[in-house]
Amino acid sequence: MKIYRHIHPHGLQRQLAKLAGPIFMETLLVMTLGAVDTIMLSQHSDNSVAAVGMVNQLINLVFLVFEVTAVGTSILCSQYIGAKLHDKVTQVVGVSLLLNLVFGLTVSAALYFGAEQLLSLMGLRPELMPEGSTYMRIVGAFAVVQAISMAISASLRSADKAVYPMLVTLIVNILNIIGNYTLIFGKFGAPALGVEGAAISTAASRTVAMLVLFVLLFKKHIPSFPRRLFKPFPFVELRNLLKIGLPSAGEQISYSLSQVVITYFINMLGNEALAARTYCVNIIMFVYLFSVAVAQGGAITIGHLMGDKKPNAAYVLGKMVMRWSVTISIALSILFALSGKWTFSLLTHNPTIIQMGVVILWIDVVLEFGRAVNIFAVNALRSAGDIYYPITAGIIVMWGVSVACSYLFGITMGWGLVGMWFAFLLDENIRAALFIRRWNSKKWITKGFVK
Numbered sequence: 001m002k003i004y005r006h007i008h009p010h011g012l013q014r015q016l017a018k019l020a021g022p023i024f025m026e027t028l029l030v031m032t033l034g035a036v037d038t039i040m041l042s043q044h045s046d047n048s049v050a051a052v053g054m055v056n057q058l059i060n061l062v063f064l065v066f067e068v069t070a071v072g073t074s075i076l077c078s079q080y081i082g083a084k085l086h087d088k089v090t091q092v093v094g095v096s097l098l099l100n101l102v103f104g105l106t107v108s109a110a111l112y113f114g115a116e117q118l119l120s121l122m123g124l125r126p127e128l129m130p131e132g133s134t135y136m137r138i139v140g141a142f143a144v145v146q147a148i149s150m151a152i153s154a155s156l157r158s159a160d161k162a163v164y165p166m167l168v169t170l171i172v173n174i175l176n177i178i179g180n181y182t183l184i185f186g187k188f189g190a191p192a193l194g195v196e197g198a199a200i201s202t203a204a205s206r207t208v209a210m211l212v213l214f215v216l217l218f219k220k221h222i223p224s225f226p227r228r229l230f231k232p233f234p235f236v237e238l239r240n241l242l243k244i245g246l247p248s249a250g251e252q253i254s255y256s257l258s259q260v261v262i263t264y265f266i267n268m269l270g271n272e273a274l275a276a277r278t279y280c281v282n283i284i285m286f287v288y289l290f291s292v293a294v295a296q297g298g299a300i301t302i303g304h305l306m307g308d309k310k311p312n313a314a315y316v317l318g319k320m321v322m323r324w325s326v327t328i329s330i331a332l333s334i335l336f337a338l339s340g341k342w343t344f345s346l347l348t349h350n351p352t353i354i355q356m357g358v359v360i361l362w363i364d365v366v367l368e369f370g371r372a373v374n375i376f377a378v379n380a381l382r383s384a385g386d387i388y389y390p391i392t393a394g395i396i397v398m399w400g401v402s403v404a405c406s407y408l409f410g411i412t413m414g415w416g417l418v419g420m421w422f423a424f425l426l427d428e429n430i431r432a433a434l435f436i437r438r439w440n441s442k443k444w445i446t447k448g449f450v451k
Helices: 009-042 046-082 086-113 115-121 126-141 143-158 163-185 195-221 235-269 271-284 289-307 311-338 340-347 351-384 388-412 416-441 443-447
Strands: none
Touching (some): 009 046, 009 163, 009 195, 009 271, 009 289, 009 311, 009 340, 046 086, 046 126, 046 143, 046 195, 046 235, 046 271, 046 289, 046 351, 086 115, 086 143, 086 235, 126 143, 126 195, 143 163, 143 289, 163 195, 235 271, 235 351, 235 388, 235 416, 271 311, 271 340, 271 351, 271 416, 311 340, 311 351, 311 416, 311 443, 340 351, 351 388, 351 416, 351 443, 388 416, 416 443
């Protein structure tokens, strides 16, 4: 395993590329997985897209419970690997798997048995409820599979083995595309199940992914979990996981919960606005794809450097990642905005949805500066051990700007979905200014977990 004894910029770039390349491909494939459902269901009906879009908003929020352990696993393992504490790595992964098993079973039961009640609370329209509740029950019942997969993937990435989760995600995508084509449209003798078929395909693909990840974990990373490392139970690592994971996942939970509230506002505007929002989200995901990949790779490398007592190298790497992320995200957002009308015309024939979508893609060009900085800064600060600042700044600005101004601009002032996107622009860029200042202050240098 590569540890950082003699660091220079080119070495940092090579290490970052080694991690970010597979993470980029994995993130692309994960985003494609969601986009495939949207594209295929768009051939079924815009209402199906609207229903599944709202359900996925809620499911993605609930799945962030699993980030408590996944984020903690990634940060602790990265710093322990940097410090060559390999027994600690094994303990962290074992505790993480146990914790996510418990979380996963609880969430699976809640989503399956409470589907209609939860969607009613979100204000899902009655005409969308049958498809929405069906999709939520099937995908939600397999939440435990996703929980375990996230814990394993986090441990593999922290050990510079990001290529394996990437390959698994590729397999999942292929299976999901075949499953969607077969079950949504009724091909190869199967019944045409529509939204139900998309849900079955997603759940089955994720189950296969979990099984393959388990094999890779034992073959490539941790051959066994010796009893001596868990007797007595390593409560120190459990506390560390929760100490890191709860506030770290809290920032993401706050963001997703704010998006659920905003989706409730969008639902007030009608089915066209809800469908337009779903299409926009799936298109824009590909704009910040590079930022997500390079930020995750950078965060793991920063964790290694902090564990190896190289904080200045971590600072230099962070500045470099931030520049790359902003430059590429803005360039991609301009390309997507220029091709917006053509892209939306492939997805829907509704002129109102197309018009809203094209305007939003141009607003997104300015928004992406802030988003690129935020994606990097949240990952990097957490990996360095500065776990409380991102959630504090995030909660205040997300709710004070994004949620409040979404209602003000979109509903009160009547600007609709376009007005809400202006609120998102303000939120992302205000947070970006705060995070740039925090990174440059270097206050995070003293926050590491390896003493």
